[in-house]
Amino acid sequence: MRLTPAGELARRISALQKLLQQKGVDGALIMDPADLFYFAGTGQRGHLFIPAGGRPLLMVKKSFIRARDESALEDIVPLANVKYLDKMLNEYGYQNLTTLGLELDVLPAALYLLLQRLFPGAQPVDISSLIRTVRMVKSTYELEVIRDAAQLNYIMYSKAREYIKEGISELELAGQLEMVYRLAGHSGTVRMRGFDQEVYYGHILSGSSGGIPSCMESATGGMGVSVSFPQGAGFKKIARNEPVVIDYAGVIDGYMVDQTRVYCIGQLPDKLVRAHEAALRIQEAVKQLAVPGALCEDIYRQAVHLAAASGFGEHFMGYSEPVPFIGHGIGIELNEWPVLAPGFKTPLEKDMVIALEPKFIFPEGVVGVENTCVVGEKGLETLTLFDENIIYLK
Amino acid sequence: MRLTPAGELARRISALQKLLQQKGVDGALIMDPADLFYFAGTGQRGHLFIPAGGRPLLMVKKSFIRARDESALEDIVPLANVKYLDKMLNEYGYQNLTTLGLELDVLPAALYLLLQRLFPGAQPVDISSLIRTVRMVKSTYELEVIRDAAQLNYIMYSKAREYIKEGISELELAGQLEMVYRLAGHSGTVRMRGFDQEVYYGHILSGSSGGIPSCMESATGGMGVSVSFPQGAGFKKIARNEPVVIDYAGVIDGYMVDQTRVYCIGQLPDKLVRAHEAALRIQEAVKQLAVPGALCEDIYRQAVHLAAASGFGEHFMGYSEPVPFIGHGIGIELNEWPVLAPGFKTPLEKDMVIALEPKFIFPEGVVGVENTCVVGEKGLETLTLFDENIIYLK
Structure with missing residues (x-):
């Protein structure tokens, strides 16, 4: 059973960050299981925030214990509920987002609407094409x-x-x-x-x-x-x-x-x-x-x-x-x-x-x-x- | 291989219509494969419009031929692209919707935003709980x-x-x-x-x-x-x-x-x-x-x-x-x-x-x-x- 090497995750995240910067997107919230496996190296359920610059933060719903074992990322924290996402990002210094990249091709509408309420100042941007471009x-x-x-x-x-x-x-x-x-x-x-x-x-x-x-x-x-x-x-x-x-x-x-x-x-x-x-x-x-x-x-x-x-x-x-x-x-x-x-x-x-x-x-x-x-x-x-x-x- | 009987589909649709009427929703657009199988009796890809009153319309992306064989519904038409949904509903007499029921728990945000553009006069309403209630x-x-x-x-x-x-x-x-x-x-x-x-x-x-x-x-x-x-x-x-x-x-x-x-x-x-x-x-x-x-x-x-x-x-x-x-x-x-x-x-x-x-x-x-x-x-x-x-x- 392979674990995705840290260097491999770093390369993928850096490739996405470059595209985020080009498009003027402050950060990407990765929620889709396939994308999460690609960028975080884990199949556990959670959300990954990738800022346009800086360190990504993996917030895990379940199982936190296993995600820590599986993912080579450094910053991994438990997240009891998606409704605390804004507080968690705030705590890690990701504040005042003006744009937020989302996987609009697969993200359910109810979750999209919740994220709009959690991040009222952030314009949602569809980053599914950026992700698919990196993964290509x-x-x-x-x-x-x-x-x-x-x-x-x-x-x-x-x-x-x-x-x-x-x-x-x-x-x-x-x-x-x-x-x-x-x-x-x-x-x-x-x-x-x-x-x-x-x-x-x-x-x-x-x-x-x-x-x-x-x-x-x-x-x-x-x-x-x-x-x-x-x-x-x-x-x-x-x-x-x-x-x-x-x-x-x-x-x-x-x-x-x-x-x-x-x-x-x-x-x-x-x-x-x-x-x-x-x-x-x-x-x-x-x-x-x-x-x-x-x-x-x-x-x-x-x-x-x-x-x-x-x-x-x-x-x-x-x-x-x-x-x-x-x-x-x-x-x-x-x-x-x-x-x-x-x-x-x-x-x-x-x-x-x-x-x-x-x-x-x-x-x-x-x-x-x-x-x-x-x-x-x-x-x-x-x-x-x-x-x-x-x-x-x- | 069972086909869902026509009377069974009619019972299910009528149960949903009752809830739509109670909630004041003009009609429901069913897009999720599980819900589509439940209300239309087919696993082919398409969309089902269920008005609060009247006959449902099944619009099939692929395969239209098989959907006609599988579904006991009466009104089944091919639909080349989801962007023609409004025209198709218009054609079948479903105009001037003021509310539109959607499965917001699973419908992707991009599709939700497209439907808002196609039906600018219709307020989207989350009907996933109504559907799950009927299916219970x-x-x-x-x-x-x-x-x-x-x-x-x-x-x-x-x-x-x-x-x-x-x-x-x-x-x-x-x-x-x-x-x-x-x-x-x-x-x-x-x-x-x-x-x-x-x-x-x-x-x-x-x-x-x-x-x-x-x-x-x-x-x-x-x-x-x-x-x-x-x-x-x-x-x-x-x-x-x-x-x-x-x-x-x-x-x-x-x-x-x-x-x-x-x-x-x-x-x-x-x-x-x-x-x-x-x-x-x-x-x-x-x-x-x-x-x-x-x-x-x-x-x-x-x-x-x-x-x-x-x-x-x-x-x-x-x-x-x-x-x-x-x-x-x-x-x-x-x-x-x-x-x-x-x-x-x-x-x-x-x-x-x-x-x-x-x-x-x-x-x-x-x-x-x-x-x-x-x-x-x-x-x-x-x-x-x-x-x-x-x-x-x-």
Whole structure:
């Protein structure tokens, strides 16, 4: 179990402070669990105040004892109730704030209104984009953890070769693979940013399950086991000569990789084989294009152009309700920045980590590939491991 | 896979409309996934407008096709972007709103601010308490689904007898029990209300793991596998003569039960045995007290009094950082209303469903019991099944 090193936390906090200063924000109040883990190195519940300059203060609701053990920050205090936040900051010398940075994309409105009453003189500023910008570029430490998550997924995809059998349900396969995950230390949780974004380990899609529209901002979703959570593995039985797609996120020490592979018992129809090859070609082209300085939306457009040229354009990234992206940032959350999507004008930077997922969706199933990659000088370097071709099983 | 019947949705909507009328709120905009599932019967992403009087309108972001199949509501339309919400409501005759009910406890601030711009004439009103009030009392239909979840947990607790072995890790046990859940149709997700509330299936706590303080508003938490998500099963190996506690939530068709049982390979120390018996006695007393009309906080106080009288008072519901409750409402979310806690003056009503969990926490482990119960005329009726005594294994 890793603890985030003090130097790593200092680097992250300093990067945010630089952006706070540029935007003229006096300080940031970090309340979201993913952001708190990133900046404070703890999963305990609490709030972190990061002033534009000076020492951060971690105020812990529960468990204070464990937060002290987990976080490498120096100033950690218990906070019985969020309504004492102003007094606590006052006590530590953070007074007369004129602006206060908040994670308005996820902070509940009731808490936002409470903070306005606690800090009447402070103008609230949405700093979610600043936080997501800092988190976009990964450190050597983060890449090391992500490589461990890639190793976990390699184990899981290797085991899938043994577990995929004709006649078992998607759910049986899911149960077995999730046990592999758990034994290897997967926490079971895959974080997504946003209050109506929910995900489990990911999606297992056999044949026609792949063609079912998704409730998520994802090309595929699957049937799931209930309309309450209508995604992921369902009761459908795995059959011969259909794609069995595993799109699962491996998590180690809070960091994840997202990956997709296609298996088949028997032989896939020629159309799907050709579409899979087209997806691999698009992946290779994007890996070359995605050099530091390249714009996300330009890369997306090139990929769409290649998909159209392949003759399978209308099946690219969804069928009846396609999604407008081909890759997404990833790290502590499944939907980090940048996104390879129209309107995303961010230039790529070295050490951004992106899950690239060119896929073709047909009513009879899904083909394509997904790998988690890091931006290097010469384009994307793949971090996830395992054969990218259709994996034929007997 | 159940679909919520049309009559059930109509009953729920009508109950909320009555409260909206009482509070003088023109209409409610439901955006939270759990509330949306409750009032619209779908897990697809979208927004539901419930006017104080008249027909609700379900506006679906994704997937519109699936939402039409899942929801028994009559008026279902696609909505490309939340910024067209005002135009859509206008089109359906919902104009000139002077008040707008919102789920301010979970709605992100950015969305709240957007809605204020879209509906400048409408005063936002927090209706989360109205929604939680409606959801508190369960219907015959809901109780039927919850009984199915109880059956699922019975299977899981029965299997645990076979799987608990000296020397295996908590995580190995978790992997096996979670596979049992998955094969029986558990979606893998356990919903909790609140943006910093995260949970997986629950907690497996062997011996000293039970004494570790929790990041959650729960008596126990466990170590977990990472500081990113510091709860639940960890790498600790199960030993002889210590309590092995399984506190897991079984979910079927979106409804759950919460339950805790204590196993032991060998024999527990006498102190823990006596504390377990005290917990069972407190449970029985509370079951008698919890009749319709009884106040939640009075029941809590009685339980604390009984715990003190048992001689184990300082170990009741946590040790170093105890929690101030002995039971919580449950249904679609793990933390529903009512809560058997100080300050909770709600009188109990027939058909409320409550997870009652008197527990004693010692540095060397946890004992006690948790059952999901329904309020009947004569007190609590236990819905969850399985032997409540310490289950001794060889």
